[in-house]
Amino acid sequence: MAQTILKVENLHKSYGKTEVIKGVSFEVKKGETKVIIGPSGTGKSTLLRCINQLDSPDKGRVWLEDVEISKSHIDINQIRASIGFVFQSFNLFTHLTALDNVRIGLMRVKGIKEEEATKIAVEEFKRVGLGDEMHHYPAQLSGGQQQRVSIARALAMNPKLILFDEPTSALDPELIGEVLEVMINLAKEGTTMIVVTHEMGFARSVANDIIFMDDGIILEEGPPGDIFKKPKHKRTAKFLSKIT
Amino acid sequence: MGTLISIELAIAFLGLGFVVGLPLAVGEVYGNKFVKNLTVLPIVEFFRSIPALVLLFLFYFGASSLNLNFSPFIAALLAMGFRSAAYQSQIFRGAIKSIDVGQMQAARSIGMSRFKAIRYIILPQALRISIPGWSNEYACVLKDTSLVYALGITELMRQGRYIVARTFGNAILVYVVCALIYFLVVHFGVKLLDFLEERYKIPGYEIKKVTTRA
Amino acid sequence: MNFFEFAWSISPKLLRGSLISLELTVLAISIGFILGIPLSLGRVYGNKIIYTITTIYIEAFRGTPMLTQLFILYFGLPSIGIMFPPFTAAVIGLGLNSAAYQAEYFRGAIQAVKGGQMVAARSIGMSKIKAIRYIILPQMFRLVIPSWSNELILLLKASSIAYMIQVSELVSVGRQIASRNFRTFEVFLVIAFIYFVIVEILNRILHSVEKKIKIPGL
Numbered sequence: 001m002a003q004t005i006l007k008v009e010n011l012h013k014s015y016g017k018t019e020v021i022k023g024v025s026f027e028v029k030k031g032e033t034k035v036i037i038g039p040s041g042t043g044k045s046t047l048l049r050c051i052n053q054l055d056s057p058d059k060g061r062v063w064l065e066d067v068e069i070s071k072s073h074i075d076i077n078q079i080r081a082s083i084g085f086v087f088q089s090f091n092l093f094t095h096l097t098a099l100d101n102v103r104i105g106l107m108r109v110k111g112i113k114e115e116e117a118t119k120i121a122v123e124e125f126k127r128v129g130l131g132d133e134m135h136h137y138p139a140q141l142s143g144g145q146q147q148r149v150s151i152a153r154a155l156a157m158n159p160k161l162i163l164f165d166e167p168t169s170a171l172d173p174e175l176i177g178e179v180l181e182v183m184i185n186l187a188k189e190g191t192t193m194i195v196v197t198h199e200m201g202f203a204r205s206v207a208n209d210i211i212f213m214d215d216g217i218i219l220e221e222g223p224p225g226d227i228f229k230k231p232k233h234k235r236t237a238k239f240l241s242k243i244t
Numbered sequence: 245m246g247t248l249i250s251i252e253l254a255i256a257f258l259g260l261g262f263v264v265g266l267p268l269a270v271g272e273v274y275g276n277k278f279v280k281n282l283t284v285l286p287i288v289e290f291f292r293s294i295p296a297l298v299l300l301f302l303f304y305f306g307a308s309s310l311n312l313n314f315s316p317f318i319a320a321l322l323a324m325g326f327r328s329a330a331y332q333s334q335i336f337r338g339a340i341k342s343i344d345v346g347q348m349q350a351a352r353s354i355g356m357s358r359f360k361a362i363r364y365i366i367l368p369q370a371l372r373i374s375i376p377g378w379s380n381e382y383a384c385v386l387k388d389t390s391l392v393y394a395l396g397i398t399e400l401m402r403q404g405r406y407i408v409a410r411t412f413g414n415a416i417l418v419y420v421v422c423a424l425i426y427f428l429v430v431h432f433g434v435k436l437l438d439f440l441e442e443r444y445k446i447p448g449y450e451i452k453k454v455t456t457r458a
Numbered sequence: 459m460n461f462f463e464f465a466w467s468i469s470p471k472l473l474r475g476s477l478i479s480l481e482l483t484v485l486a487i488s489i490g491f492i493l494g495i496p497l498s499l500g501r502v503y504g505n506k507i508i509y510t511i512t513t514i515y516i517e518a519f520r521g522t523p524m525l526t527q528l529f530i531l532y533f534g535l536p537s538i539g540i541m542f543p544p545f546t547a548a549v550i551g552l553g554l555n556s557a558a559y560q561a562e563y564f565r566g567a568i569q570a571v572k573g574g575q576m577v578a579a580r581s582i583g584m585s586k587i588k589a590i591r592y593i594i595l596p597q598m599f600r601l602v603i604p605s606w607s608n609e610l611i612l613l614l615k616a617s618s619i620a621y622m623i624q625v626s627e628l629v630s631v632g633r634q635i636a637s638r639n640f641r642t643f644e645v646f647l648v649i650a651f652i653y654f655v656i657v658e659i660l661n662r663i664l665h666s667v668e669k670k671i672k673i674p675g676l
Contacts, residue, residue, distance in 0.1 A: 054349055081355030091350035095369045095446050105354035108364055137447040150350075157354055293657040294650045295615035297629055302650055305642040387523035394622065401525060408533070416534030423522040423530065430521050 002029040003065070005161050005192050006051065011060035013043070013050055020046050021057070022216035028161065031190040035203040038213035039239060044196040045088075047213070048163045051194075052083045064160065081109050084154030084162035088169050090146045092138040098149045099125075099134040102156045110157070124152040128182045144175030148182055155186075162186070164195040200243060204228055212236050247425055250399040253389040256321055258382060261328025268329060269336035270362060284333070291330035296391050299323040304395055316395035324392070328385055335377040339370040372444055379437040383430045390426070400425060465648045468635050472645075475631030476652055478545075482617045482627060485549045487610055490556025497557060498564035499590065512561070519558035524619050527551050532623040548620035556613055563609065567602035568594060600671055607664035611657055618653075628652065 006028040013021040020043040028034050036044050049055040051062055053069065053076050062070040069079045092101050099121055106117040125134050128148040138146055147167055154162055164183065168176040180202050187193060187206045197203065203210055203224060210227045212220040220227060220236050231237045272284045291299070303323040307314035314322075343366060351361035393401045404422045408415045500512040519527065532547040542550065571594055579589035621629040632649045636642035 052353060054352060077352075077355045077357045079355075080353055083353075085350075085353035087346060087350060087353075089346055091344075091346035093347060093350065093365050093369075095365075095372065104364060105356070108360055109355045140447060153354065290654070293654045295618035295629075295653060297618040297621065298646060298650050298653060301629070301632075302643070302646045305636075305646060383521070390523035390525040391619070393525065401523075401529065404529075415537040416530060417537075419526060419530045419534045423518075423526045426523055426526060427518070427521040 002031060004028070004063075005030050005032075005065060006194075007063040008051065009061045009063075011047065011050055011062070012058045013046055013055065014058055020216055021050065024060075024213075024216075024218055026211060026218065026221065028192060028194060030192055032208045033187040033191075033193045033195065033206055034209045034211065035207035036194065036196045036211045036213055037198070037200070037203055037239075038211075038219075042214050043216045044213050045165050048085070048165050048194065048196060051163060052080050052085055054085070077109070081105070081157055082160050084157060084159035086147070086150055086154055086162065086164045086167050088166040090138070090143070090150045090170070092146055092150055092153070094138055097135055097137055098130070098141065098145075098152075101138070101149055102134075102153045105153065105157050120156055121152070124155045125149075127155065127185075128152045129178065142175060143171045144178045147171065147179045151179075151182055151186075161192045161194070164193060164197070166196050166198070168197065168199060198243065200228075200240075212239070214239070247400050247429070249397070250386070250389045250426075251429060253320070253324075253392060253397075253399060254382070254386040257324040257328050257385050257389070260321060260325025261332045261381075261385070264326060264329035265332030266336055266367075268333035269340060270367075272333065272337050273340045274358065274362065287326075288330045288333055291327045296324065296327060296388050297394060299327055300391060300395055316392070316397050320392045320395055320397060324385070324388060328381065331381055331384070332378070335374050335381060336370060338377065339373040340366060342373060343369050369446070372441075372446060375437060375441040375444075379434050379441075382433050382437060386430055386433065387426060461644055461647075464641060464644055468645065468648065471631055471635060472628060472648060472652060475626065475628040476656065478625065479614065479617045479620075479627040480656075482545070482548055482552060482620060482625070483610070483614045486552035486556050486617070487560075487613050489549070489553025490560045490609075490613075493554070493557035494560030494564055495595075497561035498568060501561065501565050502568050503586065503590070516558045516561055519555050520562070524551070524555055524616055525622060527555055528619060528623050544620070544623050544625045547623055548617075548625045552613060552616060552620070555616075556609065559609055559612075560606070563602050563605040564598060566605070567598040570601050571597045603664070603668045603671065607661075607668065610664070611660055614656065614660070615653070 004027050008027070009025050011021050011024045012019065024043075024047060026034075036047070038044055046055060050057040050060075053062075057070065060070065061068055064079060064082065067074070067079070069076070092098070093104065096104060099118070102121040102124060103114070103117045106112045106120060107114060112120070121134070125131065128151050130145060130148055130152070133141060133145055133149075138149070141149070151162075151167075167183070168179050171179065176199070180199060183193070183195070183202070184206050195202075195207075205224075207224050210220075210222065210224055211218050212227060212231075212233075214235055219233050220231065227236065228240065231240060268284050268288065272280055272288075275284065294302075300320060300323045304314065304316060304319035307319055347365055347369070348361055351365040352358075356364070389399055390401045392399055393405075396402070398406075400422055404418050408418050497512050497516065500508045501516070504512065528548065528551040531542060531551045532544065535542065575593050575597070576589055579593045580586075584592070617627055618629045620627050621633070624630070628649055632645045633642075636645045
């Protein structure tokens, strides 16, 4: 029985008077690739940020392996170092080279020495298909390259789980492919991933499990085959028909 | 000569201003309401609403009423240094706020504490962005060193006065030369800062120049 | 006498001093305004000669200390035969200085008015002067209010420098009072307070004026 890496129980989150997440629960097993789809603005990104506590949930609990990370007096920085996060707008550190972007977490958060950190960083660059670009600054790289660096940055920390928040939505169409390719390889290698995306091709072919979220709740959950071919809810079917 | 004293003064004021101003700015942006409204903002408002001359007198005469023996130099250093801190804190504050919020989020997402994020990610960028505004502050502080004349410190203006008095000289000539000296020191200082800005620029990034007075 | 009684007793004299300061400020900023507009127009629309002259003026006044400028006017000019009484010298000095700074603010505001405005004005047949007068300047005035308010307050504070050339403004009066009873620190505390209050009030007034005149949507 595969180990449960993440467990989310009854998560609620409001912004002001509007409740954005209205009671969400699910589990992610080791090596699983879970894809969350749904109409825009239905709380998918917020959900991811509640998991690594970049936003704090109003109600509900989150467990990373056996540790409850939603408790208030744990060291959230330690936890975040074990959860990778890839942003829609990359958020690479503009004043650092790509290499430094990947190294800084290793050196300043994990306390790894420069030599060792560089070795790890170079490895991760290879993994995302980049080489000499590592000496460039983010502003000198294309969107696709930047996003791959940001994936490398997350990978370098050796996380138990990686969260992808619409990783390709800010990319020009011709650059989406290179990023998806990296993500497909990661999934194949057995990386535990949660991906929020509109890329249905990716969802269909790579996901182990799909969550359809609408209006702050999980409407349907199941393997791609079920969701795409035999959706149980009308709204699911409506959404799928609009984008496929 | 007097010029060297003026330059020394300027460096001292700017230095104190930087050392105090940067923490003030960080406190203003990242501090909780208590820190921000009860300490940082009142301090900044106080030093910005009062003329420099009044501040100088306040510190100089205030010292003796508290039985501290301040030399004019120390009084000037404290008064002008803290004043510069107030202005510099606003420059840094603007720079910090102009950094995309995603930078802080990304830093936290790899497990950096707030402190580490500010130290390694936010400040390196903010300081680079601050250079144009800071260059403006340099010009202001250098010109304001002339005010310490009122406390009797022998900087450039007072030297000028002595020269005029001693030689019954052409007052207008002497003071115009003083003006010229100030102009040159300001001008070359700003050029130096411009050069630094170019050199430490983040490659690929455009930083806009804004000309305002502190 | 304790501090508050003391403060109360010297207030009348101090307030008279502040009036002089305010007078100085108002006169200087008006001179600055009247001079500043042509200066800024010269820098934006002028030919090479006008541009050079205006730039030299602006750089000279912005690149040197106010104190030096006042000294030149009050202590320097007499040596070539021109003598100004203190108040006049201060008004001229502060005014000319303010003109340089205001010119830069106006220039910034003019350049912030979108380029298309001028082109559109010319395209309906307006001459450059008419375009500037009816299209550019009205917009420029609204845009420049924040910087201009800033300048007003800065000028008020700078008026204290006139003390150095023997104008009887607030700081000068303060020193006079202090020379008689030696409570200099307290005198200056009151002076600081007065400046603080005046600046606060001015800030509020200017802020609400700014709100009222704003161009909707801009």
